[in-house]
Amino acid sequence: MLVFSAAYVARTHTALSSAAFTIALALGLLYHYKKIVKNAVAGYPEEWFPSVSSTVGDWYPERNLFQLLIAFTSGPRITLLLLVYLLHSRAWDSNFPVAIFVSGILRTVACGGWVYITSYDDHDIHDFFMISYLVLNLPWMLGCVVCAPEQTRRKRFFVALIPLAYFYVQHQVYRIPGAYTRYSIFEWSLIVFDVWFDSFAEEEFRIAKLQISLGDRLLAKPAIDTNEPKVIPKPVEPAAPPTVGQDLAADSSKEETNSDLCSPSYRRSICVRLTTYIFWSIFTSLIPTLFYFSVWELGISGQEVALLSTLAPIFLSVSPLRSWAKSKGGDTTLHSLSLLGLAAFALDKPVHRLGVVSSATAIVMIKQVSSWTATDVEYQGILTGLGLLLSSLLKQANHSNNPVWPSVNAKSGGYNKTGIILAVMAIYEAHYQTPRTANPPQVQPEENKTSASGKVASSERHWLTAALPLGSLLFTLHALLSDSSTLISWSWTGYVNSRPQGPLPHLHGSLTLITQSMGLLLALSLISWNSIDVLAHPLWFCYGSASAAMLYTYRNWLGYTGGLNLAVFSMSIIPIVLKGASTAAGNTGQSTGKVYFTAMVVYCLLGLASIWTVAYAFVPGGVYLRERTDIVLILQMVCLSPAFRWPGLRPSIRLQRKDALTPALISYSRAALVCLSVASLLVTMYRTPAGFPQPFKPGPRILTAGIWTVHFGMDNQGRDSQRLITDVVRDMELDILGLLETDLHRIVFGNRDLTRVLVEDMGYYVDIGPGPAAHTWGAVLLSKFPIVNSTHHLLPSPHGELAPAIEAVLDIFGTHVTVVVSHNGQEEDPLDRELQSTELARIMAAAYPRPVLFLGYVVTEPHAPRPAPYDILVTDGRVFDIDQEDLDRWCEYILYRGMYRTSYARMSRGSITDTELQIGRFVLPPYGTTVVDESEEARYLRSFKEDLPEDHWFTMDYYEDRDQGKHGGVHYHVFGNPGTPLYYKIPAPL
Known part of the structure; x- marks a missing residue:
């Protein structure tokens, strides 16, 4: 004869019902998140949590797996109802346990109704069974609370019905976006509470020593029989084999x-x-x-x-x-x-x-x-x-x-x-x-020790x-x-x-x-x-x-x-x-x-x-x-x-x-x-690089700078992008590089250092920027030139995300140049961007007349009037746009002062990241001198690359017509068809 505790029936019911809802919710969020949070009033992001009905009834495969698991749950659920009735009937000499049993059966039927008739099949019938299920919860739960032994008095969760009804009215009648999400949270809480409520039956069965024996007959009886029935000892769990x-x-x-x-x-x-x-x-x-x-x-x-x-x-x-x-x-x-x-x-x-x-x-x-x-x-x-x-x-x-x-x-x-x-x-x-x-x-439990007073010590x-x-x-x-x-x-x-x-x-x-x-x-x-x-x-x-x-x-x-x-x-x-x-x-x-x-x-x-x-x-x-x-x-x-x-x-x-x-x-x-x-x-x-970093072109006072938002070091396929970034940086011979979205020292990014390949394989001085305690997405400055001083700034951000900035003074061929790398806030917060741009402009203006190089993520259209960032940065910061005629930009900008700009290129992101790389090549005036002519006419003497020394050319390998670019499809774009870099003459002999 097979004998086992009736508590296992309750545990099986809890496990199957929990798995049904949990798996359906997990698959729904994984495969159809934006579809299941959308309703007749609003969608994501106003609505961000799905209702029970849309999760379990609208889409494959979550609907099918949910219905399959609920079908498996039906057997333990009916058995649980019978066992609860048997337990209650031994303690109550009335028809009250029968009423509880009937309400439990009807509740189960109502559950099957809204499970197998989805809102997509028939909205009215689905709602009828859902409401019936909620109403039948009251007699079932109240009856079980009254009949339950004092040690396992079941919890009451009816209070959740009040906000449930309130937010449903806000959604259905007043059509307020976001109300259905709050309704859905309380709806899911009721499901959790229902499963939790029924799980208390396990403890009740265990206290009553209710057992089921399978042999010649099916018998389920509590070991509280007044005729002192034979008590079948509970099977002892065998000792686990050694690991x-x-x-x-x-x-x-x-x-x-x-x-x-x-x-x-x-x-x-x-x-x-x-x-x-x-x-x-x-x-x-x-x-x-x-x-x-x-x-x-x-x-x-x-x-x-x-x-x-x-x-x-x-x-x-x-x-x-x-x-x-x-x-x-x-x-x-x-x-x-x-x-x-x-x-x-x-x-x-x-x-x-x-x-x-x-x-x-x-x-x-x-x-x-x-x-x-x-x-x-x-x-x-x-x-x-x-x-x-x-x-x-x-x-x-x-x-x-x-x-x-x-x-x-x-x-x-x-x-x-x-x-x-x-x-x-x-x-x-x-x-x-x-x-x-x-x-x-073997572990000797300390609770078995006896103290000097003769009492068992318990810890x-x-x-x-x-x-x-x-x-x-x-x-x-x-x-x-x-x-x-x-x-x-x-x-x-x-x-x-x-x-x-x-x-x-x-x-x-x-x-x-x-x-x-x-x-x-x-x-x-x-x-x-x-x-x-x-x-x-x-x-x-x-x-x-x-x-x-x-x-x-x-x-x-x-x-x-x-x-x-x-x-x-x-x-x-x-x-x-x-x-x-x-x-x-x-x-x-x-x-x-x-x-x-x-x-x-x-x-x-x-x-x-x-x-x-x-x-x-x-x-x-x-x-x-x-x-x-x-x-x-x-x-x-x-x-x-x-x-x-x-x-x-x-x-x-x-x-x-x-x-x-x-x-x-x-x-x-x-x-x-x-x-x-x-x-x-x-x-x-x-891994420590041998010697000191050296610029790519140490002779003619040429420096090449770039700005790149690298999307937390993940490429479009979710792979680490450090080596692809390094390949492009090496080909473009970048002496100064600003990288944004680089604070990866969090568990969500794997606690990584995005600069490690560039520093260890190519040799750069590095300022890794504000860290995790600064609560920004991060900014990094990499330089082939010595970093004399650097300061980290948290730009004003009263509403949106914190904006990081690095202000550094570099020793470039004996000339001190101020380099600013920053990541401004998003377009949803215009006041933040205005305040942040004002602070950046102050930093650049304060460095005057020292040469300045700005590499930043700004979020503005070119020539946008105040309070947009563009005019604030250029005018108040006393700097020039790398090319004011480039009207196709939105977020990344290179600004400069006190140098001659000779080349400018924009490179497609390819599959490396979600934002392009912008690069500019500059020439510093001879040591001890300054730029002779900073007029617009002098700054825009456009040229073909052939009219400039080859030191000012960008590599030919990234033209789009050459095998569609390199290293994940990166190529020049924007300034031609196919895209080409722009070149400028130097207005004065050097």
């Missing part, structure tokens, strides 16, 4: 201090570290892959729903899946399936890559959480830190790009095939060389106090420590007296990796001394909080020092935070899904909050987090605080000596930390 990490720990304990590099345990140790690196590679690639769509839409695109794949640990609430995931076969299978995330690079379409990476992220999250709940959780914490360090090191070595990310391929600096081969070898080694039987150390962690620190820690590691140059970008401010005021990314990134290693080494040493609890002391938390405050408050070396201390703190607490989460999950693992699901929700919320601080202009409600990185940092530390031993509060679980790492594993881990630190230093030495 690969546990096998390794057990095997290495036999070897003691043997650190032979050829030993099987050492090889397996390397393999396990490599698989942890795979986790970080896939995990950190998800958000950049999905944010590609948000960048193109400049708002919510729908693909953001892929972020929900990080919540996959919720599936570990299912006992069989949890046990399988922890087994040797499950571990290997999950590892193998996760390689789909590495193989996604072979797909050309960004949406296809996103689908594969999302699936791989869900798989790798289940795999990693299974490791984090193992008995050797301290070792898993060390492995997690080592995997992060390896990921950061390989990014440092590969120009700030993880070589196995799906956003890179062989052309953009990827080593994807090599990574997959190494990963397969690691999985093979970890599986086939791991002993099939092992005796991993069981509440699941929420364990989940909050884990989510915050994962976000901190990802946002600040997944790239060696991120902390540097937070503190960078520019140059003074030809010297950088703070650390440079390509020179000092190794310091970040070394301090991360020190933090992990501290945890490793304390574990080996059985003193890891020192790191759970509140004073250590105060040290971490002070470090975060120093990072946010100060700049240059002092701010970077705060970041380094925060790196030590964050890496050192990985084992205790993972231990706390593992302990809260419990020995049986019943809370595993709840703990790690909540942790990932915290991670996602912090991630979104960090994006909202700069993307506030493009997201609903973003104004509340505008420029408030301080709030995000405070939330990070507040969420971390429950991991520490605060006086008067229930202490956290202590790490037992028998849980500590074996001497062999300690030796291997220390060796790995040393190797990673040394390798980081070697990478820096190898």
Whole structure:
């Protein structure tokens, strides 16, 4: 006879119904976002969230999958109604349970009505069943609340009906744009509440010990029979087989201090570290892959729903899946399936890559959480830190790009095939060389200890106090420590007296990796001394909080020092935070899904909050987090605080000596930390350019400058564009280059440094501009000439996005030239642009009579009168347009003063980015002299290139009729058919 708890019926119903709505919403947002948010009154962006009906009933494939899953839900739903009736009928000697049962049946029929008759099929019938469903919720829910036992008194959610009705009237009667979105939010909340309400039946069945036996007859009865029926014991979940990490720990304990590099345990140790690196590679690639769509839409695109794949640990609430995931076969299978995330690079379409990476992220999250709940959780914490360090090191070595990310391929600096081969070898080694039987150390729960008073000491962690620190820690590691140059970008401010005021990314990134290693080494040493609890002391938390405050408050070396201390703190607490989460999950693992699901929700919320601080202009409600990185940092530390031993509060679980790492594993881990630190230093030495940057044409005082908005370093196919940009810059011989939309040190952009290839391969001085704490999209100045001084400006922006600007003084052939690189606000905020242009004009005018070169994104038509930016910049800034007769421009402009302009070209964006490259070639007057004639007639002596020395010619390779351009289709355009550069005579002999 098969016997199982009736609670599984309720759990199955919850899982299927949740999956039906969640999958439909996810697919709808992914494939038909703008279609499902549109209604008879308005569309995107006024309406930005879809109703339930449009999501589940209008489009393929979400409609079909939803209806299929709802069909599967019908069986558990009817069974649940019968079980609820049986439970209520035993407690109530009346017809009241019958009335509840009938209302539940009618409610189910009404649900089927609006599910299978969509608004597209018959709007009136669909609405009738929908309204009937909402009305029948009242007797069903009220009846269940009255009959439910006191311990599981079900929640009431009827209050949501009031705003639902209000916003529906605002939409339907008054036809207010945006009202339907608010209606839809409350409509979805009712769906969530309905599913949540029915999920309480699981607890009711468990308390009543209601069981179902299948054999000669079908029997379902609660174990509260007055005749003392035979109680069938609840099946005990079998102990999970040891994971690969546990096998390794057990095997290495036999070897003691043997650190032979050829030993099987050492090889397996390397393999396990490599698989942890795979986790970080896939995990950190998800958000950049999905944010590609948000960048193109400049708002919510729908693909953001892929972020929900990080919540996959919720599936570990299912006992069989949890046990399988922890087994040797499950571990290997999950590892193998996760390689789909590495193989996604072979797909050309960004949406296809996103689908594969999302699936791989869900798989790798289940795999990693299974490791984090193992008995050797301290070792898993060390492995997690080592995997992060390896990921950061390989990014440092590969120009700030993880070589196995799906956003890179062989052309953009990827080593994807090599990574997959190494990963397969690691999985093979970890599986086939791991002993099939092992005796991993068992956790001795501290709650079983007896105190001197004879009472049992309890230190069981509440699941929420364990989940909050884990989510915050994962976000901190990802946002600040997944790239060696991120902390540097937070503190960078520019140059003074030809010297950088703070650390440079390509020179000092190794310091970040070394301090991360020190933090992990501290945890490793304390574990080996059985003193890891020192790191759970509140004073250590105060040290971490002070470090975060120093990072946010100060700049240059002092701010970077705060970041380094925060790196030590964050890496050192990985084992205790993972231990706390593992302990809260419990020995049986019943809370595993709840703990790690909540942790990932915290991670996602912090991630979104960090994006909202700069993307506030493009997201609903973003104004509340505008420029408030301080709030995000405070939330990070507040969420971390429950991991520490605060006086008067229930202490956290202590790490037992028998849980500590074996001497062999300690030796291997220390060796790995040393190797990673040394390798980081070697990478820096190898990547540092030899000698000083030299201009392309050092003799005739010629300089070539360009301005390019590079769209966050992503090309039109969602690949990293650094190398394509470098190829064009090299061909055009740009001595001075302004790049815009370059602050990539956020999780949405992969924490990358867009200047790394140009600096390390071509040799430039670099000012990376305002960093993440400045809340701009970023600006960069690259120069072949020494940067004497540079100042970062945040231009006035009362309404729209913050506008960054770099004001730098360059030593060009002995002459000081002021160069300004800026990114003004968008056309939606005219007052912002006026104020920003006024400030830029003031900066350029203040430099008079020094030569000036302006490279900026302005958003104005040529010759537009005030308050448009053009006249303000040219007149008040005392500069000249590079060609005032070029009337086809809108956003990018080159302005100059005190130089002779000889060549000007505009180059199509090709597939590299979404904005053209503008370049100009100039000649400085002889040292000690100035421009002789700045009249309009002198400035517009047009010429053929053949009448000028070849030093002033632009390369012929980018004419459109020559194989349609180069490097992704870039070619000259605008000034001819095909496009050609413009050339100008010099009005006076030099």
